[in-house]
Amino acid sequence: MLRRTRPAPRLARTAPRGRGAAALLLAGTAFLAGAAGPALAGKANDTLVYASDSEPENVSPYHNSAREGVILARNAWDTLLYRDPATGTYQPMLATAWTWADPVTLDLTIREGVVFHNGDPLTPEDVAFTFNYVLTPEARTVTKQNVDWMKSTEVLGPHTVRIHLKAPFPAALEYLAGPTPIFPAAYFKKVGLDGFAKAPVGTGPYRIVSVESGRGVKLERFEKYWSGSPIGRPKIGKLEFRVIPDADSRMAELVTGGIDWIWRVPSDQADQLRAAPGITVLSAETMRVGFLQFDVGGRAMEKSPLRDVRVRRAISYAIDRKAMVDNLVRGGARVMNVLCFSGQFGCVEEGAPRYAYDPAKAKALLKEAGYPDGFEIDLAAYRERDYAEAVIGYLRAVGIRARLNYLRYAAFRDALRGGKVSIGFQTWGSFSVNDVSAFTGVYFRGGDEDLTRDPAVIAALQAGDTASDPGERKAKYAEALSRIAGEAYALPMFSYPSNYAFTQDLNFTAQPDEVPRFYAASWK
Numbered sequence: 001m002l003r004r005t006r007p008a009p010r011l012a013r014t015a016p017r018g019r020g021a022a023a024l025l026l027a028g029t030a031f032l033a034g035a036a037g038p039a040l041a042g043k044a045n046d047t048l049v050y051a052s053d054s055e056p057e058n059v060s061p062y063h064n065s066a067r068e069g070v071i072l073a074r075n076a077w078d079t080l081l082y083r084d085p086a087t088g089t090y091q092p093m094l095a096t097a098w099t100w101a102d103p104v105t106l107d108l109t110i111r112e113g114v115v116f117h118n119g120d121p122l123t124p125e126d127v128a129f130t131f132n133y134v135l136t137p138e139a140r141t142v143t144k145q146n147v148d149w150m151k152s153t154e155v156l157g158p159h160t161v162r163i164h165l166k167a168p169f170p171a172a173l174e175y176l177a178g179p180t181p182i183f184p185a186a187y188f189k190k191v192g193l194d195g196f197a198k199a200p201v202g203t204g205p206y207r208i209v210s211v212e213s214g215r216g217v218k219l220e221r222f223e224k225y226w227s228g229s230p231i232g233r234p235k236i237g238k239l240e241f242r243v244i245p246d247a248d249s250r251m252a253e254l255v256t257g258g259i260d261w262i263w264r265v266p267s268d269q270a271d272q273l274r275a276a277p278g279i280t281v282l283s284a285e286t287m288r289v290g291f292l293q294f295d296v297g298g299r300a301m302e303k304s305p306l307r308d309v310r311v312r313r314a315i316s317y318a319i320d321r322k323a324m325v326d327n328l329v330r331g332g333a334r335v336m337n338v339l340c341f342s343g344q345f346g347c348v349e350e351g352a353p354r355y356a357y358d359p360a361k362a363k364a365l366l367k368e369a370g371y372p373d374g375f376e377i378d379l380a381a382y383r384e385r386d387y388a389e390a391v392i393g394y395l396r397a398v399g400i401r402a403r404l405n406y407l408r409y410a411a412f413r414d415a416l417r418g419g420k421v422s423i424g425f426q427t428w429g430s431f432s433v434n435d436v437s438a439f440t441g442v443y444f445r446g447g448d449e450d451l452t453r454d455p456a457v458i459a460a461l462q463a464g465d466t467a468s469d470p471g472e473r474k475a476k477y478a479e480a481l482s483r484i485a486g487e488a489y490a491l492p493m494f495s496y497p498s499n500y501a502f503t504q505d506l507n508f509t510a511q512p513d514e515v516p517r518f519y520a521a522s523w524k
Helices: 019-036 067-076 124-134 172-176 187-199 245-253 267-274 309-318 323-331 360-369 385-397 409-417 440-444 457-468 470-486
Strands: 047-052 081-083 090-092 094-102 105-110 150-157 160-165 206-212 216-221 239-242 279-294 377-383 400-406 423-428 490-503
Touching: 047 245, 067 206, 067 216, 067 239, 081 172, 105 124, 124 150, 124 160, 124 187, 239 323, 245 267, 245 490, 267 279, 279 309, 309 360, 309 385, 309 400, 309 490, 323 385, 323 490, 377 385, 385 400, 385 423, 409 423, 409 457, 423 440, 423 490, 440 457, 440 470, 457 470
Parallel strands: 047 239, 377 400, 377 423
Antiparallel strands: 081 090, 094 105, 105 160, 150 160, 206 216, 216 239, 279 423, 279 490
């Protein structure tokens, strides 16, 4: 277990079992790479090969919530608006202009001259079909939180659409610039969701040429990509996404030139890679936040201790989040005290209870709740196994014996939704939407991810989402965040850094929104 008073050596204390082998492997592969010179395979073939540990359950952007799916979406699909990551301003993309007719009616002019990857021209009918389709039950939309602010969309004329909102939603433009890409209506209707997942079509800078479940996705530059796009024409001709579940294997492939780019590199491996020839390592904080979500209703366990707020508070006091940040997570991570990313609009910490590391207080609360000897419980996670194991160590120190259930993301999400998990080690990147509605509301506004269903929290979040006045929005979000913290419905852990490692032949810049913009990358 990590302790702040005795900082852990970087590898010996923070690395899970198996990292020693990774160090030996890196030493050998680094020697080979140094002897042979920098790997040039990607540059020579004009193919940027990137790898991750997991894949989206469906390549369709509305039918997966994995970050790997977000990356594919941003490179293969365009949205109506574009938010400049440097200035935060909204710019025309597939829509050339937009006007609020009233607080619940948004009119947009659709760009002419844009074609989908299959050659179909973009029309207002495609926009209306996309938004209306993903709102229907038969669509089985996984990312409903990104579109459920819309009521319907209609075509007004040959170049115009009108979006009807369910209620005022000041963050609408933010969503239209992010997780709401446009599908080709005629093609989608012809092939259906299953066909679209196998051969997806968008209007983005890259087109997907193959999807192979369990292995990855191949893309190539779309030569008919529309001129004048705010993201420009890609400089690299081909992208290839590979699924490599094992971290050691990803690292070895990078050093030997089999792949060009990896991310989510554990801090100890990042330190090792910095010494490898031909490799650049970049660390940056992201909008992703880790948190523990509690089965407050006790569905996963008969007579669950988590039904008692004292137990949930005890767990919150038992975990030294600062020590985890300093010794394990690192890379610019920060402890989060409310359930959102501190840079998002409406993420208000003032007034919310905080849980400092206090194992004695945790034990006292457990005793008061009737668990002087602790109890057994399950804890599920889907990534960063070493983080989950550290949490389990802290819980064991106060008498809570947690069993780790390590799952793939889709199985993890479904188990939580189905009431089969007592404690879930969640992470959420808000689909890179810079608004609290994209985080807190996902888990506490009464949707599929809400394990609490607290009417007071739901009402406050709904009021914050729909209020036109920014001050009123912040006040309502603060009310919801304070109640979530006070009742310990969830424990915010920390922001996630991302350690990127890539060939030194690549020009790549990281952004806090955790979207690798490969269309903006180039070879040196």
